[in-house]
Structures are given as structure tokens and as C-alpha cells.
Amino acid sequence: MISFTTAIIQHLTLAYSGFLISAVIGIGGAVVAVRWSLMRAILISGSSLLQSIPAFTIVALVVPFLGIGFTPAVVVVFVTTLLPVLRNATIGLSSTDPVLIDASVGMGLSFCQTIRFVRFPLAIRPIFSGLRLSSIVANSVAVVTVFIGSGGLGAIVLEGLVRFHIPGILAGVIPAMIIALLADFLLGRLEEFCAPRFH
Amino acid sequence: MIADIIADISTVWVKYNLTTLTYIHLTLFGTAILLILIIGLPLGIFAGISPRGSLFIQILNIIEMIPDIALLLLLIPITGIGAAPTIAAAVLYSLLPVVRNTMTGLTTIRPELIEIGEALGMTGREILRIIRFPLSLPLVAGGIRTAVVYSMGIVTLGGIIGARGLGAALQAGITRNNMTLILVTGLWIGLLAVCMDTIAGSCERYLSRRYGDQR
Numbered sequence: 001m002i003s004f005t006t007a008i009i010q011h012l013t014l015a016y017s018g019f020l021i022s023a024v025i026g027i028g029g030a031v032v033a034v035r036w037s038l039m040r041a042i043l044i045s046g047s048s049l050l051q052s053i054p055a056f057t058i059v060a061l062v063v064p065f066l067g068i069g070f071t072p073a074v075v076v077v078f079v080t081t082l083l084p085v086l087r088n089a090t091i092g093l094s095s096t097d098p099v100l101i102d103a104s105v106g107m108g109l110s111f112c113q114t115i116r117f118v119r120f121p122l123a124i125r126p127i128f129s130g131l132r133l134s135s136i137v138a139n140s141v142a143v144v145t146v147f148i149g150s151g152g153l154g155a156i157v158l159e160g161l162v163r164f165h166i167p168g169i170l171a172g173v174i175p176a177m178i179i180a181l182l183a184d185f186l187l188g189r190l191e192e193f194c195a196p197r198f199h
Numbered sequence: 200m201i202a203d204i205i206a207d208i209s210t211v212w213v214k215y216n217l218t219t220l221t222y223i224h225l226t227l228f229g230t231a232i233l234l235i236l237i238i239g240l241p242l243g244i245f246a247g248i249s250p251r252g253s254l255f256i257q258i259l260n261i262i263e264m265i266p267d268i269a270l271l272l273l274l275i276p277i278t279g280i281g282a283a284p285t286i287a288a289a290v291l292y293s294l295l296p297v298v299r300n301t302m303t304g305l306t307t308i309r310p311e312l313i314e315i316g317e318a319l320g321m322t323g324r325e326i327l328r329i330i331r332f333p334l335s336l337p338l339v340a341g342g343i344r345t346a347v348v349y350s351m352g353i354v355t356l357g358g359i360i361g362a363r364g365l366g367a368a369l370q371a372g373i374t375r376n377n378m379t380l381i382l383v384t385g386l387w388i389g390l391l392a393v394c395m396d397t398i399a400g401s402c403e404r405y406l407s408r409r410y411g412d413q414r
Contacts (some may be wrong), residue, residue: 048396049393049396051348052347052392052393052396053388053393054352054354054355054366054388054392055352056352056355056356056358056359056369057355057369057388057389057392060369060373061385061386062380063372063373063378063384064378068373100301136265136266137265137266139269140266140268140269143266144268144359147370147373147374153392157272161359164280166275166276169272170272170273170276171270173268173272176266176268176269177265177269177273180263180265180269181264182265184264199313
């Protein structure tokens, strides 16, 4: 039996450390994918294929390779949240109007500068829709990874499930739900803050 | 070496009765998809033709923000454990992509096409049946493809609340520390999911070739 506060802290650490790693790697990977078109084709078709694999399968498949515990659980959260971020960021960054890219190259912007000043601001919406989807997935996966011993809110849920104690199940599920809604709200605010304003 | 692996796989397959579990898994999945089509398409058409359609989408958007496992477990007090909450959660969760895509498909038809229909003397109902619905089919199929992926995920998750799909075998593998069982079941579910997605994807491509609006 773990205390409620510990459970929430563990849940947040688990879900959002995995989420942050995949946000950084996903957006970085998308920038690389914009540079090399072969990589982009592989990423987009590969990620749509892998995205169809259920999360619980990935939770289980990580056990033979990494064992059980907190670290494998972070790896699972990372793997399952990476695909939506990577896919949306790649599509967003590579679907900028080529006329705008030509214009900025004509003004003497380097590749990095076109990413920074042209492609990125125009891709804020798709990137954030990927991040918001990922944050929901991260919460859900963080609960499921209790089966490989990650602790957190999932531990409360599992205890409720094993004893078939419905208030116990709800005590684990409702905080997870509130965290997901809150995270989505915060990401929405951040999106409005980052979105370019055209005067 | 390869013979050993095949022997291992077949032992696990027979011992944990994976054929029956696959059958149950696909039955749950099929029921969920059927219900999604029966409920989602009329709702989508209704949302497309009624002015208050976006209200529906708002409600479904909120359901979509709940993590899938939370939705599954929240249904336990209402429906008990087993197949019922699994199918209900899969249906609720997958409604949004189907309803939203149907609605978007119906409302983003080029206005010229609808004017042509009116000029030919079609009634509103005929325009819906002959022009708007066929032209929205590629988008509808895209929504159904997303629903297929979501449902597969939730049916697998249903294994932990006693829905007896392949998820149950995965959970057994984790709790008994049986690596062969985990690998065999995990790769098998992955393969099934990718196949379902590919089938849905080729339907989508066929429909956009057949009914897509090529200007």
C-alpha cells in the first residue's frame, strides 16, 4: 500500500519524464526528417504502422529486454509517446508552403534559420496537437505500466482491481483523469502563447 | 535452432490456448467496430446536417481527453467487469474520429456540386444520398481507420479487467514472468493490429480513388 501523495508524485515523474524526452527527441527528429526526404518517408510510413500497435503490447514486450521496474516503465512511456510527436511534427514542419521557403532562402536565410523563423512558427498547431495527444497517452500508459512494477497511481488501481474494491479503483483513476485534463489545458495555454500572431 | 523456436512457440500456443483467445479478441474487436459503425455513422450524418452538430463534437472531445484506461475502469461500476465495459469503452472512445470525420466530410463538399444537384431538381435528401454522402466516404473511412486502431488498443487493455482477449495472456505472461508467452503474444497482437490497420488503410485508399473529389 503506498500513500496517495507518493502515488501522485511517482505518476507525474513517470508520465512526464517520458513525455519530455519524447517531446525533445520527437521534435529534433522531425527537424532531421525535414532535411533528408528519404528519412521523412521512412518516418511517416514507419510511425503510422507502429502507431497501430496497442500500448499494452509494448508494456509487455519491454519485459524480456529490460526487465521490470521504474526505468523500463519510463522507456515504455517514451516509446509510446514518441510516435505522435514525431509524426505530427514531421508533417507540420515539412508541409510549409514551398513559396515561403523559397522567399526566405532568397533573403539569405540558412537552413537552421528557415527552421527557426519560418517552418517552426507555422507548424506550431500540428506540433502541439501531437504533444497534446502524447500527454494523454503518457497518462494512460503510466497507469498501465503498474503491471511491470512502476508504482504510481496504477498501484492504487491494481490494488482496487485485485480486491474488486470499486472506490479503490476510482481513487486511482480519477486523479489520473484530472491530471490528463489539466495537462491538456496547460498545453492548450502554452500553444496559444507560442502560436504566431499575424498583425 | 529454428526448429527449437518453433517448438517453443507451439508449446506456449497450445498451453495457453491462444487460438481461443485470438478468437475472443477478434470477436470483441468486431463487435466494437460494428457498434461504432451503427452508432457513429448516423450520429455523424445528423451532426453534419443539423446546425447544432458541433455541440456533439464538443461532448465527444471531452471523452477523448480521458486516458483510455481511465475510461475503461470508470465503466466498471456501471457495467461490471468483462466484455461489456471493454466494448463500451472501445465504442465511446472511437466515436469521435468517426462522427467528426463524417461531419467534416458532409460539410466540406464543394458548393458547386450541391448547386448542380439543386439545379437538377434534387431534394435535400437526394443531395445527401447521391452527392454528399458518397463524396464524404474517403474521410469517413479515415475516421474508421482511427477507430480500428483505438478499438484494438482498448480490447487488448480489456485483458486486465477480465475480458479474456489476448491481453489476458499478456498479463499472465508478465505476472508469471514467462518471457516466451510475452514475446509470442506480444508479437502476435502487434501483427494483428498492423494487419487490421493495413486493411482499413487500403479500404480508405480504394474509397478515395473511387469517390475522392478530383477537381
